[in-house]
Amino acid sequence: MRIALGVEYNGSGFCGWQTQPGAGAVQDRIEAACSQIAQQTIKVVCAGRTDAGVHAVGQVVHFDTLVERPLSAWVRGVNALLPPMIAVNWAHPVTDDFHARYSALARCYRYVVLNTSVRPALENARIGWCHQPLALERMQLAAEYLIGEHDFTAFRASHCQAKTPIRVLHHLRIERAGPYVIFDLRANAFLHHMVRNIVGSLIYVGMNKHPPQWLRQVLQDRQRAQAAPTFDASGLYLTQVDYAEHWQLPNPRPFSLWP
16 A cells, blocks of 8 residues: 655654654654554655755655554644654655656755844744845846756756656746745756755845846856855745646645735
C-alpha cells in the first residue's frame, strides 16, 4: 500500500529535509513517527528536498507500508509524535505508480522579504530582510528575462547534482504587500539554490546595483560568479507541488501568513 502525505514545517530548527549524519533532518522525524504508527520501518520520498532553514507549506511525500491503518492515524497519530515545527495536513492512498517526486508536474515557491530599515525580531528565521529600499518595477522587468525554458547554470549551487541545468520557469511574480516584497515562482523543477540565487540577483536589481538587463546577461553567460550571492534561506517556502488531477490529492493549507 502506498500513502501520500501533505506536510508543512518550519525549517529553522532543522538541517534541511534530507537525512544527514546526526539525525537533524525533517525526513528523520517524519520517518520515525510513521514507523512508530506502522510498527515497522518506514522510508519516505519527498517532492522537493529543501535546505537548512527553508520552510514548507505544501510538501508532498509518499511511503509504502504492509500494514493497514485508518487515514486519521497517518495525520493525527503521526502529528502526536512529531515536534511542533512539523505537521501532517492530510493523508491520501495512491497507487504504486505514484511518486512524490517524479509524478510532480511543477513546484511553487514563495520568498518573503521584509523591506524596512530595521531588522525583524518576531519574524526572525521566518522571512528574509533587506534594509535598502527596493524598486519593484525594476525587479519585475528583470524577472521577465527568466521566464520560459533556459539553462539556469548561473543560478545553481556549485554542488548541485541535477543532471541538466535546463528548467522551465512558468512564472515569477513580484508584489509588494505593505513592508513586504513577495516573490512567487513556479517551475517544472528547481536546481539547488536556484530560487535563493534568483531572488538575490533580483534584489541587486531592486537596490539599483545593476539594471534589469543585467539579469539577461547573467542568464546567457551561465557563470555562477556573475550572479548575486545566495540569499538567506529564512524567507523561502515550498508552497505547493502540482500533480495531475487524476491523483485527486488535497490542496495545501492556505498560506495565510502573507497575501
